[in-house]
Amino acid sequence: xxxxxxxxxxxxxxxxxxxxxxxxxxxxxxxxxxxxxxxxxxxxxxxxxxxxxxxxxxxxxxxxxxxxxxxxxxxxxxxxxxxxxxxxxxxxxxxxxxxxxxxxxxxxxxxxxxxxxxxxxxxxxxxxxxxxxxxxxxxxxxxxxxxxxxxxxxxxxxxxxxxxxxxxxxxxxxxxxxxxxxxxxxxxxxxxxxxxx
Amino acid sequence: xxxxxxxxxxxxxxxxxxxxxxxxxxxxxxxxxxxxxxxxxxxxxxxxxxxxxxxxxxxxxxxxxxxxxxxxxxxxxxxxxxxxxxxxxxxxxxxxxxxxxxxxxxxxxxxxxxxxxxxxxxxxxxxxxxxxxxxxxxxxxxxxxxxxxxxxxxxxxxxxxxxxxxxxxxxxxxxxxxxxxxxxxxxxxxxxxxxxxxxxxxxxxxxxxxxxxxxxxxxxxxxxxxxxxxxxxxxxxxxxxxxxxxxxxxxxxxxxxxxxxxxxxxxxxxxxxxxxxxxxxxxxxxxxxxxxxxxxxxxxxxxxxxxxxxxxxxxxxxxxxxxxxxxxxxxxxxxxxxxxxxxxxxxxxxxxxxxxxxxxxxxxxxxxxxxxxxxxxxxxxxxxxxxxxxxxxxxxxxxxxxxxxxxxxxxxxxxxxxxxxxxxxxxxxxxxxxxxxxxxxxxxxxxxxxxxxxxxxxxxxxxxxxxxxxxxxxxxxxxxxxxxxxxxxxxxxxxxxxxxxxxxxxxxxxxxxxxxxxxxxxxxxxxxxxxxxxxx
Numbered sequence: 224x225x226x227x228x229x230x231x232x233x234x235x236x237x238x239x240x241x242x243x244x245x246x247x248x249x250x251x252x253x254x255x256x257x258x259x260x261x262x263x264x265x266x267x268x269x270x271x272x273x274x275x276x277x278x279x280x281x282x283x284x285x286x287x288x289x290x291x292x293x294x295x296x297x298x299x300x301x302x303x304x305x306x307x308x309x310x311x312x313x314x315x316x317x318x319x320x321x322x323x324x325x326x327x328x329x330x331x332x333x334x335x336x337x338x339x340x341x342x343x344x345x346x347x348x349x350x351x352x353x354x355x356x357x358x359x360x361x362x363x364x365x366x367x368x369x370x371x372x373x374x375x376x377x378x379x380x381x382x383x384x385x386x387x388x389x390x391x392x393x394x395x396x397x398x399x400x401x402x403x404x405x406x407x408x409x410x411x412x413x414x415x416x417x418x419x420x
Numbered sequence: 421x422x423x424x425x426x427x428x429x430x431x432x433x434x435x436x437x438x439x440x441x442x443x444x445x446x447x448x449x450x451x452x453x454x455x456x457x458x459x460x461x462x463x464x465x466x467x468x469x470x471x472x473x474x475x476x477x478x479x480x481x482x483x484x485x486x487x488x489x490x491x492x493x494x495x496x497x498x499x500x501x502x503x504x505x506x507x508x509x510x511x512x513x514x515x516x517x518x519x520x521x522x523x524x525x526x527x528x529x530x531x532x533x534x535x536x537x538x539x540x541x542x543x544x545x546x547x548x549x550x551x552x553x554x555x556x557x558x559x560x561x562x563x564x565x566x567x568x569x570x571x572x573x574x575x576x577x578x579x580x581x582x583x584x585x586x587x588x589x590x591x592x593x594x595x596x597x598x599x600x601x602x603x604x605x606x607x608x609x610x611x612x613x614x615x616x617x618x619x620x621x622x623x624x625x626x627x628x629x630x631x632x633x634x635x636x637x638x639x640x641x642x643x644x645x646x647x648x649x650x651x652x653x654x655x656x657x658x659x660x661x662x663x664x665x666x667x668x669x670x671x672x673x674x675x676x677x678x679x680x681x682x683x684x685x686x687x688x689x690x691x692x693x694x695x696x697x698x699x700x701x702x703x704x705x706x707x708x709x710x711x712x713x714x715x716x717x718x719x720x721x722x723x724x725x726x727x728x729x730x731x732x733x734x735x736x737x738x739x740x741x742x743x744x745x746x747x748x749x750x751x752x753x754x755x756x757x758x759x760x761x762x763x764x765x766x767x768x769x770x771x772x773x774x775x776x777x778x779x780x781x782x783x784x785x786x787x788x789x790x791x792x793x794x795x796x797x798x799x800x801x802x803x804x805x806x807x808x809x810x811x812x813x814x815x816x817x818x819x820x821x822x823x824x825x826x827x828x829x830x831x832x833x834x835x836x837x838x839x840x841x842x843x844x845x846x847x848x849x850x851x852x853x854x855x856x857x858x859x860x861x862x863x864x865x866x867x868x869x870x871x872x873x874x875x876x877x878x879x880x881x882x883x884x885x886x887x888x889x890x891x892x893x894x895x896x897x898x899x900x901x902x903x904x905x906x907x908x909x910x911x912x913x914x915x916x917x918x919x920x921x922x923x924x925x926x927x928x929x930x931x932x933x934x935x936x937x938x939x940x941x942x943x944x945x946x947x948x949x950x951x952x953x954x955x956x
Contacts, residue, residue, distance in 0.1 A: 249642035339654035348663025
């Protein structure tokens with residue numbers, strides 16, 4: 224006999240999201256301590272980040288979160304095709320985010336700014352710390368974005384085949400929750416790294 | 421009741437009914453009972469390896485000066501002993517083995533909420549343990565940092581720290597997923613009529629444990645990732661030469677690793693809370709107090725981590741606050757001890773091996789807990805910090821507490837697991853060796869610790885020789901006890917066990933031994949006036 228418990232599945236997802244937030248929480252703690260210690264260096268280092276690309280990426284992720292949320296409503300109402308389209312838009316947004324990040328990181332690597340580089344070792348401790356945190360935090364976030372993208376791709380295929388439909392859509396909801404988490408973490412990373420200068 | 425159940429209409433979970441036979445039918449099984457047993461077998465192997473490593477250390481410490489091997493090997497040994505015992509034995513420990521085996525039956529469920537995730541946790545456990553062990557044989561030699569991986573040494577040493585750290589990370593992930601699974605199971609799958617405050621107390625302790633696993637483990641996860649990043653990428657979060665802060669590492673490490681002590685001990689307390697009412701045939705005293713004290717330990721235990729760091733450089737204010745909180749967390753533990761003893765009062769006590777081990781637990785845990793308060797007090801801590809006194813204290817908790825509770829739990833649920841009994845007399849002898857050997861091994865460490873013997877030292881001054889040699893002989897007795905216990909349990913089949921050999925009142929004793937695959941033929945319902953421990 225099949226055991227099905229949608230509320231349980233969602234509860235599990237929420238608990239998992241707690242753990243993800245705490246995972247990043249450790250990094251936010253390190254950020255806080257180091258920002259307190261090297262306030263001036265963090266201030267000057269943050270000028271090297273491109274706030275424009277950051278803003279674009281924030282917008283892109285916000286749109287993608289909206290389309291995921293809409294796809295859930297679409298599936299609930301039985302519009303599976305529309306839901307597939309919305310999920311596809313979400314994945315396109317994720318791709319745009321990644322491309323932007325590629326250019327952003329690529330530029331930094333080009334001028335020799337990456338963890339352990341010779342340029343980094345000539346900088347102040349605080350600036351090195353800022354860029355270390357920048358690469359570590361955005362890198363871990365990107366990893367989560369890729370995982371989220373894979374999950375949503377699977378979900379999209381299942382919506383398309385009808386395995387996810389208006390009577391069983393908990394996998395879509397959980398995928399959406401995860402995607403919102405990815406979005407939410409970026410919402411905190413963006414001001415901490417790009418805007419507070 | 422047992423008469424009805426002697427014919428088994430449903431095959432037991434030990435019989436292979438799926439498409440695979442033999443080992444594969446176990447490795448692909450999502451049955452919580454089989455997963456529990458697989459954890460137990462794996463853990464027993466790791467435990468024996470850890471014990472032997474400990475004995476090899478004792479051998480070197482038999483006399484002052486170098487006997488058999490040098491200090492670098494000693495450093496590698498205590499590191500590996502710590503990693504194996506902490507991350508692969510006591511942290512998953514009772515929750516992974518008996519939580520998986522018993523908890524779903526005790527709450528009247530067919531399985532855990534996510535059976536496939538449960539099997540995935542087990543594989544992560546095996547993979548993580550495997551990675552941690554390969555650190556011994558690959559790279560530039562075994563890690564020598566101790567299981568705590570303190571920065572900046574863990575970043576500077578040339579030994580193979582990354583593999584050990586990554587293994588611990590994977591093991592942490594396994595622990596998180598088990599905790600998540602248990603939380604959802606207990607929220608969603610309790611028998612109809614079983615409210616939270618009618619749930620047996622072992623599941624209660626697992627519930628508190630699961631929240632710690634979920635909320636604390638990610639912190640050490642990210643910390644270990646940072647250590648790997650430091651070693652690979654020359655990022656300097658914790659390396660002072662790059663502007664990092666080693667004390668920050670200690671904070672992040674202990675934010676997890678102190679609550680991890682409660683991940684170890686809470687399920688142990690839960691098992692003891694099951695065993696004592698069963699063998700005293702008496703309703704557990706202060707049911708609610710025990711249930712709530714588990715949560716209180718989980719909550720307060722989250723805020724005491726810096727008592728590991730009194731000498732690391734913290735403000736005096738922070739130190740006395742953490743000291744105060746440390747004393748507070750002793751209160752719910754003491755409530756439990758008080759309730760266990762009071763449950764026994766005027767009960768009709770049946771001195772069977774599980775009960776004997778439970779008594780051993782209470783005795784050893786009390787010593788471990790009391791000496792923990794000496795360490796939690798600021799002034800005495802400065803004196804005994806990083807001495808053999810600390811080693812003795814946490815072995816009394818982790819081995820005397822968790823280990824003895826584990827032994828108690830095996831002897832308690834063994835008939836349910838295998839449908840067989842074991843030889844009580846040999847079990848009692850094993851207990852005798854274990855108990856005497858344990859005390860002889862660790863009690864002298866308190867004394868030489870106060871005299872000034874530092875921990876993790878390969879050599880020592882002549883005045884500690886007597887203590888060290890007593891410890892050595894204690895270790896031998898302990899090893900004999902372990903061998904006696906394991907051969908008694910696993911060398912030959914005992915008499916067929918009835919469904920309820922001890923007269924227990926929780927659900928696992930209402931199903932046949934061993935239980936059928938789906939645990940219950942008729943799903944249990946808890947009536948209005950029923951309670952989990954309604955002994956006469």
